[in-house]
Amino acid sequence: MIAANGCRIAIVGGGIGGLTLAIALRQHGLQVDIYEQTAELREVGAAVALSANATRLFEQFGLGPQFASRWFEVSALIYRDGRSGRVIGEHQAGPSYRQRFGAPYVGIHRADLQAILAAAIGLDRIRLGKRLVGLDDTGARAALHFDDSSTTEADLVVGADGARSFVRQWMLGYDDALYSGCSGFRGVVPMDQVPSLPDPTAIQFWIGPGGHLLHYPMGNNHINFLLVERHPTPWPRQEWVMPATEGEQLRHHRTPCE
Numbered sequence: 001m002i003a004a005n006g007c008r009i010a011i012v013g014g015g016i017g018g019l020t021l022a023i024a025l026r027q028h029g030l031q032v033d034i035y036e037q038t039a040e041l042r043e044v045g046a047a048v049a050l051s052a053n054a055t056r057l058f059e060q061f062g063l064g065p066q067f068a069s070r071w072f073e074v075s076a077l078i079y080r081d082g083r084s085g086r087v088i089g090e091h092q093a094g095p096s097y098r099q100r101f102g103a104p105y106v107g108i109h110r111a112d113l114q115a116i117l118a119a120a121i122g123l124d125r126i127r128l129g130k131r132l133v134g135l136d137d138t139g140a141r142a143a144l145h146f147d148d149s150s151t152t153e154a155d156l157v158v159g160a161d162g163a164r165s166f167v168r169q170w171m172l173g174y175d176d177a178l179y180s181g182c183s184g185f186r187g188v189v190p191m192d193q194v195p196s197l198p199d200p201t202a203i204q205f206w207i208g209p210g211g212h213l214l215h216y217p218m219g220n221n222h223i224n225f226l227l228v229e230r231h232p233t234p235w236p237r238q239e240w241v242m243p244a245t246e247g248e249q250l251r252h253h254r255t256p257c258e
Helices: 016-027 052-060 064-068 094-101 110-121 166-172
Strands: 009-012 032-035 047-050 076-081 087-092 106-109 132-136 142-146 151-154 156-159 182-190 203-208 211-218 222-230
Touching (some): 009 142, 016 032, 016 052, 016 110, 032 151, 047 052, 052 064, 064 110, 087 094, 106 222
Parallel strands (some): 009 032, 009 156, 076 203, 106 211
Antiparallel strands (some): 076 087, 132 142, 142 151, 182 222, 203 211, 211 222
8 A cells, every 4th residue: 555655564464563563653644554474463462451651552543442342440459468368459440540541451352453454554554374485685675475375565564463473583694582481371251150250350460479360350240260380491392382270270270278
């Protein structure tokens, strides 16, 4: 797409970052094309918590009404002892947070977030099934080569293609992503199935030796859980994301009496 100033902008990656950038550029009168390697837009993971730094931007984009029915405003930020449940620290959110920072603190399912952003861009500007395999910037414009043998040109190429970014590797000549020593088990549970959970509308950290549990509410009265544990380096498996077996997530997080 040729923008008003004649500049052709290509964003590689149709995730949350690439979609948000495309909307922001459009706010300044620029038009972009997004090139996404998957055949359909889908977001890996369960949910995401967004502070006012993000939600303020989305509301400025005019997307507040679309998000209102999909996200859940958290009531507080709470830190707890992972063994006893004792509250270590607490910060109120809700209306007081919005009043102070001008936007809410929320939880939302990643798929809902991505769907709203994609609709705001327009599916005609998102090119699916475009896996980037080559870049050539020796000419007047950069040439993008995809694995379906198609090619396009752009004056500006933005890499928003995730942790294993082709664009970053092309620019730097290497990919130095290393396993941090921590892994997380993610899941979503209906709020009414955990009646004993204290403060279910808050974002909470349960802190313990060797790991922690994070959970917060999201749209449709569900709660997103992330159980993080430390592993010895190097990571003993080959994939970054994989299914877990029931009970595996608890092996390092049981109380001494269990």
